[in-house]
Amino acid sequence: MTHPQSKNLEVFRSTKQLFPQLKPASTQTSALLLAAGLSLTSFVPVHAVGTVSKTVPVNQKPQLISQGGKTVEITLVSYAVTKAAYDRIIPKFVAKWKREKGQNVVIKQSYGGSGSQTRAVLDGLEADVVALALALDTKKIEKAGLIQPGWEKKAPNNSIVTHSVVALETRQGNPKKIQNWSDLAKPGVKVITANPKTSGGARWNFLALWGAIAKNGGTEDQALKYVTQVFGNVPVLPKDARESSDVFYNKGQGDVLLNYENEIILAAQQGKGSPSYVVPQVNISIDAPVAVVDKNVNKHGTRQVSEAFVQFLFTPESQREFTKVGFRPVNSTVAKEVQNKFPKISKLYNVQSLGGWDAIQKKFFDDGGIFDRIQSSRR
Template sequence: MRVRLIRFRAIGWTARLTAVWMLSLLVMLTGCSNGADAPNVNVVDTGLPVQQISTADKDTVTLVIGAYSVVKDALGRILPEFAVDWEARTGKKIVFQESYEASGTQARAIAGGMEADVALLAMEGDIDKLVGAKLIKPEWKDQDTYHGMVTRSVVVIGTRKGNPLGIRDWLDLTLEGVNVLYPNPKTSGGAQWDINAIYGAGLKMAAEQGENGPKFAKQLLMRIHHNVLSLDKSGRASMAAFEYGVGDAIVTYENEILSRKREGVPYEMILPKHTILVENPAVVVEHYAKKHQVEEAAQALVAYLREPKAQRIFAEAGFRPVNEQVAQETAEVYPIPEGLFHIEDMGGWKDVRETLYSSRGIWYQVLAGIE
């Protein structure tokens, strides 16, 4: 069996019609393919916006997936495994159409009409955009024991080979001559985790030292930001700049550094004493899944993402598992930082968005240089 994975961009109507005809033919050919081995995965860039492409085979299910770009490689391994499992259980083949973007961009696209059946995004706030568009229920976190989450990570500091500047914690990023990279939280929703980690760490350090928390945390963020060379649009863009040799240190997700170290890139990863637990959600986009009559398959996929087999693949890609069994298996690989904190320790996403990212919030003040 061959599973065809499809990505999309906007192009002209003539090309769209041609591409739809060609894809319909490809899907029918896919339905005719047999094989006992795991399915081959082909990524087809159609130039189309994501939409359901119907098949003539009633035994083929098409799922549209809208995901943030960081999970692309892991899904490239997980989806074919799910396809084999799904066919064994139901006798039906499954075709995937995928779109990968920065999390905030992806959330806005789905909320604006990109008909994804399943969404994997970087943070809860991006799922809230789908709630606001009335595509999923407000109680989406209460529908499973994982509270809607599918992977975890922590915010870390990446440095050059051998850590030549001897960086050990957040305060080291404030030193003169240390060039830092992190993305812009106004253009990248996932980048807000980086800023949350720094500001939250400042609150924790202030509590330990008996100082004014918000004042200390703001000063820490301002001093680090003073050393930032550029605000890239996304975490991936910041990593790309770092890979081209820009900067001495980068504030990013643990999984981003681990995945590159496993590829042989000689980065060092610094796990700060105080850092935030990053949690990434996956949901069935109920409105579209129901419209496309694929609710069963969509729910099965989201459930599969939390099963041990998929969680081990996520773990190999650098993510911390949400499945307790796999978390225990990988405990030595993913140590818990001494001062790990959660978004709830900062008041939850609603308070954080108001405190940090509102029109006159801390982030605005940092950019404006307001002490």
């Protein structure tokens, strides 16, 4: 039997072949990549020439690429549930760049929980572009000196590339009669949501639960009591939104899945869930940003193509692809086209109305914060 440490070392070495910029002597890097679940299957290189896209085998030794020559290579690091959209968008960008610049583009991709992805970038995963689940994670990369301040103003819509809301999916026929937030606190209702410590999506879920009381006429004490009751009904805490979907759909756990609206729509498209789901009328606007990682693009010589890729994400062409997999578009033209596709929200609040991400992180998710206290009270 292969020793687990030997197997982990082999995985890290293979990952190094795909990402040679990682420092070979950094045991912290290898441990973090493995802890974050960034195995070989997490890295999905897309090598496109003209309008053709193909996956590069992981055992194929990558060639050195001249960033000023016929091929340019960049790395996109994003959170788990965006993969279906980028699978559609990247080939379109590659074709456009080839057509306009006469240059081939190789885009390597890494997907995982937003918090885990952020830590991987901070530890040495040299992303050219980060598209994370919340601005707080992007701010952490900024504070580390990898992204220059003011990145929000370098792309349209303050760099928020998609919207979504929190939705509830029940089992077929909704046997527990779940219709709104209050039903999640009822005895015997098993709620599936990811871990806010590792998942950006789970932080949005947590804030939606909190806001269901605190932003709807209730006090903070009432919100704390309610959220504690809901997490008392949570049997497991998967590491990210995609894994929580797997727990619900494929493993059959739970009565209700608390997740991104777009993830539930995508699951229905893939035959994993029912087209019907509940969108509570008091909800939080899930705003996901995108940014160029300045230090890395300067090092790689990839600023032009990286910035062009970010700008391309806001075009109607890309926004339509985001919409097809369930995201609410930020482009006004596309928003009008699909205005009847998404349920309307009667009371929609945002992060700023809760004090902003710095205050939210300290209050709810830092060590010893409200989430930790809720978990401790369950033991």
